[in-house]
Amino acid sequence: MTATAEPAPIRLVRDQPTLSLYGYFVVWGWLLYSFSPSVPLLVDELGVTKAQGGLHGTAFAAGAILVARLTPRLVDRYGRRATLVGASALIAVGTIVLVTGTVLAWTLSGVFILAAGGNVAVSAVQAGLSLRHGRASSAAVTEANGVGSGFGLLGPLAVGACVAAGWGWRPAVAVTAVLAIGAALLALRLPTDARDHAVAAPDAGLVGPAETGPVDAIALDAADRESAVATRWFLVAIVAAIALENATTFWSTDLIRQQTGAGAGIATAATAGLVAGMTVIRFVVGPLSLRIEPARLLAASFLVAVVGWAILWTATDTPVALTGLVIAGIGYGAQYPLSISILLSAARRSTDRAQANATLAGGAAIGVAPYVLGALADSFGAHTAFLVIPVVALMGGVAAVVGPVAARRASALRGARLLAGS
Numbered sequence: 001m002t003a004t005a006e007p008a009p010i011r012l013v014r015d016q017p018t019l020s021l022y023g024y025f026v027v028w029g030w031l032l033y034s035f036s037p038s039v040p041l042l043v044d045e046l047g048v049t050k051a052q053g054g055l056h057g058t059a060f061a062a063g064a065i066l067v068a069r070l071t072p073r074l075v076d077r078y079g080r081r082a083t084l085v086g087a088s089a090l091i092a093v094g095t096i097v098l099v100t101g102t103v104l105a106w107t108l109s110g111v112f113i114l115a116a117g118g119n120v121a122v123s124a125v126q127a128g129l130s131l132r133h134g135r136a137s138s139a140a141v142t143e144a145n146g147v148g149s150g151f152g153l154l155g156p157l158a159v160g161a162c163v164a165a166g167w168g169w170r171p172a173v174a175v176t177a178v179l180a181i182g183a184a185l186l187a188l189r190l191p192t193d194a195r196d197h198a199v200a201a202p203d204a205g206l207v208g209p210a211e212t213g214p215v216d217a218i219a220l221d222a223a224d225r226e227s228a229v230a231t232r233w234f235l236v237a238i239v240a241a242i243a244l245e246n247a248t249t250f251w252s253t254d255l256i257r258q259q260t261g262a263g264a265g266i267a268t269a270a271t272a273g274l275v276a277g278m279t280v281i282r283f284v285v286g287p288l289s290l291r292i293e294p295a296r297l298l299a300a301s302f303l304v305a306v307v308g309w310a311i312l313w314t315a316t317d318t319p320v321a322l323t324g325l326v327i328a329g330i331g332y333g334a335q336y337p338l339s340i341s342i343l344l345s346a347a348r349r350s351t352d353r354a355q356a357n358a359t360l361a362g363g364a365a366i367g368v369a370p371y372v373l374g375a376l377a378d379s380f381g382a383h384t385a386f387l388v389i390p391v392v393a394l395m396g397g398v399a400a401v402v403g404p405v406a407a408r409r410a411s412a413l414r415g416a417r418l419l420a421g422s
Contacts, residue, residue, distance in 0.1 A: 012139040012286075017190055021128055023183040024084065024121045025144045027091060029152030029275075031118060031176045035098070035111075036249035037156050037271040038169035039370075040257070041264060045168070046104055050254070054374030057246060059108045061367025063115025068359035071123040081190040083124050088184035090117025095177040099170040114176075115366075119359055121183075127355040130344040137345055138289040142337035146282025149333060153275045160269030169268075231354070233403030234343040235361045237298060240396025241335035242362045243369035244305060244389060248274060248332070250370040252312070252325060255382040260318045273322040277308070277329020285334045289341075295404035298338040302397035305331030309389045335396065346407055 035056075043053035074083045090113055098110025126141055133140040158172035249271060256267040285297055308328025315321035344354055369392070376385035 011290075012133065012136045012143065018129065018132065018140065020186040020190055021125045022144050022147045023186040024087075024125045025148030026151045027088075027148075027176060027179045027183050028118050028122055029148030029150070030155050030179055031091075031095075031114065031152075031173070032155075033149070033152035033249065033271070033275050034155030034159050034169075034172045034176070036246065037253045037268045038159050038173060039250050040254045041159075041163065041169050041268065042107065044264075046102075046107070048104055050251075050374040050378045051371065052104060052374075054250065054371035055104070055108060056111050057250060057370030058367040059111040060115040060246075061363040061365075063112045063117075064119040064359050064363030064366060067116050067120045068123070068356045068363060071120050071359070072127075072353055072356050074120065075124055075127070080124050080128050081187055084121055084187040084190070085184045087117045087121035087124070088180045088187070090114070091121070091180035092177040093117075095174060095180070099174045115363075117180075119363070123355045123359050126340060127344065130341065130355075136290065138294045138338065138341040139286040141341040141344070142282050142286035142289060142334070145337040146279055146286065146333070149275050149282060150279040153272055153279055156269050156271040156275065160265045160272075163268060164265040230346060230403050230406035231343065231357075233399045233406065234339060234346065235357065236399035237339040237396050237403065238336065238343065238358050239361050239365045240302070240392050240399065241332070241339050242365040243392050244396070245278075245332050245336065246366050247369040247373045247392075248325075248328065248389065251373050251377060251382060251385070254377065255312070255386055256315075256318065256321050258382050259316055260321055262318045266318060270318060270322050270325060273325035274329040274332070277326040277331075278333030279329075281330045281333040282337060285338065289338065293404070294338045294342050295400055297334060298342070299397055299400035301331045301334035301338065302393045302400060303331070304328075305335070305393045306390050307331070309386070309393070313383070313386055313389075331393075339396075339400070342403070 039053050039056055040050075042056075043050060046053075071083070074086075078086075094110050094112070094114030094117055096110075097113055098107055101107035101110055125144070129140045129144060130137040155172065158175070159169050162172045163169060252271055252274065253264075253267045256262050256270055257264065260267075262270070281301075285301075289297055305328055308324050308326070308331055310324070311327060312321055312324030315324055340355075340358055343358055346354075369388075373385050373388055376388065
């Protein structure tokens with residue numbers, strides 16, 4: 001008898017290009033978690049309504065949608081390195097416009113420019129990590145997001161400290177421009193070619209083996225249809241994840257101020273609890289996703305998010321609200337990196353295009369969720385408005401359960417036809 005060799009364990013290789021790509025998550029994490037909790041402060045400063053403040057989410061979305069289809073073309077034409085350096089320039093310019101703005105149109109313009117640069121960077125980096133790490137991509141993408149939220153954890157604390165010192169929120173957010181320049185210097189060390197060479201098998205096994213050999217056309221069409229269904233459900237999960245995170249980071253400060261009576265500085269700094277939960281779980285769930293099916297972890301994360309929301313929503317003092325934010329963060333932190341890594345793995349040979357679709361879907365979520373929650377808060381108060389959160393989480397949980405079923409059907413159809421044709 002011939003002994004069957006054990007398959008090589010999947011492991012994440014943290015090489016220099018990988019760590020350089022991680023730098024852009026530091027930039028993005030700082031921006032998101034320093035500016036988003038500052039929005040209620042900006043609303044008070046400009047004397048606008050919460051719905052108008054929520055338009056900053058719409059500006060984020062507009063920037064994301066603008067560059068969604070453009071990013072794969074930029075990477076193909078100029079390479080990932082040049083694309084990332086250009087994105088850094090946009091981020092720096094957008095930051096300067098935002099922090100010097102004294103009217104709504106000015107701050108919205110800054111956010112729009114920031115979002116365009118930031119989404120080019122994040123899209124190029126996530127696709128690059130997926131291509132480079134193959135079956136370990138869920139760990140790479142999750143860890144990268146963990147690095148970003150870990151560094152971003154300092155953002156709400158910095159805003160709270162600046163507000164307490166009487167400087168306002170702007171100095172803390174301005175740090176984004178400095179970080180963008182640092183990320184560009186790291187990106188200059190990346191290989192010049194646009195096509196990343198993978199260090200692991202590029203097929204994550206979510207939708208079956210690669211198509212080699214004769215395949216029945218009818219069965220392949222059926223498999224492609226199932227893959228398309230799975231992809232749509234994965235996009236729903238991404239939309240839910242992004243909507244939950246952005247709506248909560250934009251308006252949890254306002255909820256805490258209303259429900260607990262906390263001051264602006266303390267309420268803003270409390271948002272760090274959400275980011276802390278997100279950071280911790282990302283460093284746990286990344287390695288865990290190499291042993292447990294990522295989709296199962298994703299479904300569980302939406303359930304945890306509802307538990308955290310319930311604690312936050314019923315809290316009447318700051319420590320309890322902070323506990324709810326931490327638990328919600330544990331749910332939120334796993335959702336986006338797992339859903340995007342599942343989508344990119346299922347995309348097989350169209351990674352950058354799948355990332356573009358995810359950017360479009362995510363942009364829509366960013367544009368709609370904070371604005372809707374802000375408008376509801378204007379009409380009914382922040383407490384009632386936050387009832388939207390569990391509804392969105394339920395939508396994401398359903399997508400996390402149904403999507404993999406379609407993916408497995410597609411994989412089975414491809415595998416059966418490959419066996420029949422061999």
